[in-house]
Amino acid sequence: MRISCVGAGPAGLYFAIVMKRRNPNHEIVVHERNPAGTTHGWGVVFWDDLLTTLRNNDPDSAQAIADEAVPWSGQVVDVEGQPPLHNGGGGYGICRRRLLQILIERARALGVDVRFESEISELSQVADADLIVAADGVASQLRRHRADRFRPQIEAGRNKYIWLATTQRFPSFTFGFVPTSAGWVWFHAYSFKEGVSTFIVECAPETWKGLGLGTMRADAGLRTLESIFAKHLDGHELISRDSHDNRLPWLSFRTLVNRTWHADNLVLIGDAAHTTHFTIGSGTRLAIDDAIALAAALSEHDSLPGALDAFERRRHRALARVQRDARLSAEWFENLPRYIRYNAPTFFTLLLARRSRLLKRMPARTYLYLRGHYTKLTGRAASPLARIGRRAFPFGSKASRGIFRAEPGTPRR
Numbered sequence: 001m002r003i004s005c006v007g008a009g010p011a012g013l014y015f016a017i018v019m020k021r022r023n024p025n026h027e028i029v030v031h032e033r034n035p036a037g038t039t040h041g042w043g044v045v046f047w048d049d050l051l052t053t054l055r056n057n058d059p060d061s062a063q064a065i066a067d068e069a070v071p072w073s074g075q076v077v078d079v080e081g082q083p084p085l086h087n088g089g090g091g092y093g094i095c096r097r098r099l100l101q102i103l104i105e106r107a108r109a110l111g112v113d114v115r116f117e118s119e120i121s122e123l124s125q126v127a128d129a130d131l132i133v134a135a136d137g138v139a140s141q142l143r144r145h146r147a148d149r150f151r152p153q154i155e156a157g158r159n160k161y162i163w164l165a166t167t168q169r170f171p172s173f174t175f176g177f178v179p180t181s182a183g184w185v186w187f188h189a190y191s192f193k194e195g196v197s198t199f200i201v202e203c204a205p206e207t208w209k210g211l212g213l214g215t216m217r218a219d220a221g222l223r224t225l226e227s228i229f230a231k232h233l234d235g236h237e238l239i240s241r242d243s244h245d246n247r248l249p250w251l252s253f254r255t256l257v258n259r260t261w262h263a264d265n266l267v268l269i270g271d272a273a274h275t276t277h278f279t280i281g282s283g284t285r286l287a288i289d290d291a292i293a294l295a296a297a298l299s300e301h302d303s304l305p306g307a308l309d310a311f312e313r314r315r316h317r318a319l320a321r322v323q324r325d326a327r328l329s330a331e332w333f334e335n336l337p338r339y340i341r342y343n344a345p346t347f348f349t350l351l352l353a354r355r356s357r358l359l360k361r362m363p364a365r366t367y368l369y370l371r372g373h374y375t376k377l378t379g380r381a382a383s384p385l386a387r388i389g390r391r392a393f394p395f396g397s398k399a400s401r402g403i404f405r406a407e408p409g410t411p412r413r
């Protein structure tokens with residue numbers, strides 16, 4: 001099969017790897033518009049389950065990824081003026097650029113033709129392919145060519161965020177919340193390689209405007225954030241890789257859903273098909289799961305339409321639930337003032353429960369009361385409350401009710 005894969009992110013590269021491993025005779029070209037070694041973002045987190053999946057699908061790249069990954073242990077919530085709190089658990093961080101290098105080297109070793117500075121904006125550029133895999137991210141150009149079939153809908157989140165790095169070490173996954181004259185500003189941080197941590201800053205748009213973060217020059221913006229988070233950074237700098245017109249790249253997270261993921265011989269995978277808010281740290285994992293599922297479906301079915309149908313059936317359903325959780329998590333941070341007035345232990349409990357529909361729909365105190373009673377009565381942790389919430393509120397969140405606006409357009413809020 002001749003396959004053109006557009007986008008050398010985790011989705012496109014991993015698909016090329018698993019496809020070649022299944023059948024070395026496939027001719028696979030991966031087109032990447034950027035030069036080699038450039039990418040957006042810093043480190044991403046993942047958990048053991050991803051390493052298991054990688055080992056089952058390509059032990060070589062799994063080992064290289066495991067060797068590069070930096071473990072973090074526990075979660076810390078630090079609300080200014082209250083003692084920081086810790087929780088158990090743990091996972092890994094990895095430099096996104098290094099992850100992609102590993103996948104590129106592995107794909108090339110298997111015979112995949114990875115081409116940089118090769119932008120594909122028209123389907124005619126890859127017309128000789130039997131299968132075109134659009135792994136070109138949330139702003140996919142290929143998706144637009146079949147927008148009438150995919151029916152993409154994008155909703156921009158309310159909060160502003162920026163993906164930065166710092167040389168400060170964060171050995172635990174750390175959430176830090178700091179009040180300012182214009183409202184709360186907070187960060188999510190974790191180490192992802194020796195001496196470097198991801199540092200994502202988020203705040204409400206009113207706070208962002210009130211502090212002038214959108215209009216400051218890049219240097220001034222970084223210095224302002226450093227002074228807000230001085231206690232946490234302890235003299236370490238914040239680093240931004242990219243700036244546009246000397247402005248920091250602040251964004252609003254875009255949640256994308258598509259009615260369908262394939263049209264003729266064009267199929268969407270990864271962020272081109274769906275996005276999940278960064279506060280659940282799953283986009284890379286989901287992109288890799290798509291890649292594996294697509295390669296499996298192509299091997300299991302004789303006809304291309306049959307394979308693409310099977311792929312979509314398998315993954316579309318799985319994604320609906322994760323996207324709902326991600327939207328709830330994003331909304332929790334958008335409604336921070338509802339929760340941050342509680343003391344630190346209660347706030348932490350609410351933070352950990354941020355994917356609950358029930359919590360979204362009732363006063364936090366009522367939620368905690370029900371949760372406490374549930375635990376007392378059953379002796380079990382309260383997670384099934386989420387299921388009760390689903391039954392009690394069958395129409396779900398805005399995301400699952402499909403109240404998205406069509407792409408392109410302006411944010412609804």
Ligand SMILES: Cc1cc2nc3c(=O)[nH]c(=O)nc-3n(C[C@H](O)[C@H](O)[C@H](O)COP(=O)(O)OP(=O)(O)OC[C@H]3O[C@@H](n4cnc5c(N)ncnc54)[C@H](O)[C@@H]3O)c2cc1C
Nearest residue numbers: 007009010011033044045120136137270271278282283284
């Ligand atoms: C702030 C933030 C933090 C995140 N943290 C995590 C985390 O901790 N854990 C996690 O699992 N996920 C995380 N994610 C999500 C994760 O980064 C994405 O879900 C993942 O990168 C999706 O992979 P992809 O291959 O589908 O798309 P991408 O990684 O976006 O790759 C798409 C590629 O396509 C290329 N491309 C685009 N258009 C064209 C074209 N026309 N021609 C050729 N090439 C093109 C792009 O240059 C890019 O290289 C985070 C996201 C954000 C925004």
